[in-house]
Amino acid sequence: DPQDWWDATRSGIGYVLEKSGASAGDVKGVGLSGQMHGLVMLDRQGNVLRRSIIWCDQRTSAECEQMKRLVGEITANPAVTGFTAAKILWVKNNEPEIYEKCAHILLPKDYIRYMLTGEFATEVSDAAGMQLMDVPRRCWSDEILHAFQIDRSLLARIYESADVTGKVHRAAAQATGLKEGTLFA
Numbered sequence: 813d814p815q816d817w818w819d820a821t822r823s824g825i826g827y828v829l830e831k832s833g834a835s836a837g838d839v840k841g842v843g844l845s846g847q848m849h850g851l852v853m854l855d856r857q858g859n860v861l862r863r864s865i866i867w868c869d870q871r872t873s874a875e876c877e878q879m880k881r882l883v884g885e886i887t888a889n890p891a892v893t894g895f896t897a898a899k900i901l902w903v904k905n906n907e908p909e910i911y912e913k914c915a916h917i918l919l920p921k922d923y924i925r926y927m928l929t930g931e932f933a934t935e936v937s938d939a940a941g942m943q944l945m946d947v948p949r950r951c952w953s954d955e956i957l958h959a960f961q962i963d964r965s966l967l968a969r970i971y972e973s974a975d976v977t978g979k980v981h982r983a984a985a986q987a988t989g990l991k992e993g994t995l996f997a
Contacts, residue, residue, distance in 0.1 A: 814852050814860050817920060818927050825988040836991035842928070842980070843997050846921030848941050851899040854916040854926075861910050864920060865899045872898035875905065879943070882959040897943035901960060917966045928988070929978030929996050934968040945970070973997075 829836065849867035854860060865871070875898040879891040891898060896919065904911045918926060919942070922934045939945045939952075944960075944967065946953040952967055971977050978996045985992040 814864055814920070814923050817924060821924050821927070822987045825990060829989045836985070836989055836994075839990055839994055841976075841995035841997060842990070844921050844925055846924065848919060848921075848938050849894050849896050849899075850920040851896050851903070852918040852920060852923040853903065853910065853914045854918065854923075855913050856915040858916070858926065860923075861913055862903070862907065864923075865902070866920070867894045869893070869899070872902045875899075875901040878905075879960070883956055891943065895941055895943045897956075897960065900962060904961075914966060916968070918968055922968055925977060925996065928980050928984045928990075930981050931978035931996075932968040933971055933977040935971050935973045935975070935977075937973055939968075939970045 828834075829839075847867060851865045852860065853862055870893045872893045876891040876893055878901060879898060896917075900917060903914075916926075916932050918932065919934060919938050922932075922938070925931060925933055936945075936950055940947050944952055944956050944962065946955075950972075951970060952964055954964075957964055974997060976995050976997050980988070980990045980992055980994040980996060982992050984990065985994075
């Protein structure tokens with residue numbers, strides 16, 4: 813449940829600030845790393861639509877075959893059950909009512925980014941593993957999105973790994989103890 817990740821993040825940040833004796837103003841920026849290849853689907857209001865399908869879930873064998881038939885291996889990664897594109901197709905094929913409500917597709921760590929900043933963002937190394945990216949151009953692949961009938965608007969903006977992707981917003985600052993406006997990468 814992505815809410816569990818957010819609850820752990822909130823309490824973890826508060827714990828670190830308290831135990832370190834640091835004040836919110838001492839924190840100049842927050843860097844994020846975490847679990848790759850999971851699928852988090854949000855509705856238009858930013859609410860989680862279903863439990864995440866994480867990297868180790870193997871239910872997407874049929875979708876991997878579907879991907880191979882539609883596009884082959886043009887993403888610089890073979891179609892494997894652990895990657896995100898197959899998970900998106902699984903929801904599309906098996907839970908169409910959920911897919912229809914989906915307005916945002918994020919990876920687990922990008923969900924935490926969203927909760928802290930309100931930004932729908934990802935970075936290139938994670939995006940490459942989604943199997944929807946034109947890796948050399950460092951953008952979402954129109955060819956793949958068209959073949960899989962996935963609307964580009966569902967996907968987060970891609971940043972380079974060290975780029976600032978947002979600032980901690982007021983509600984997240986209140987929830988974590990961080991200062992509003994703290995830079996986030």
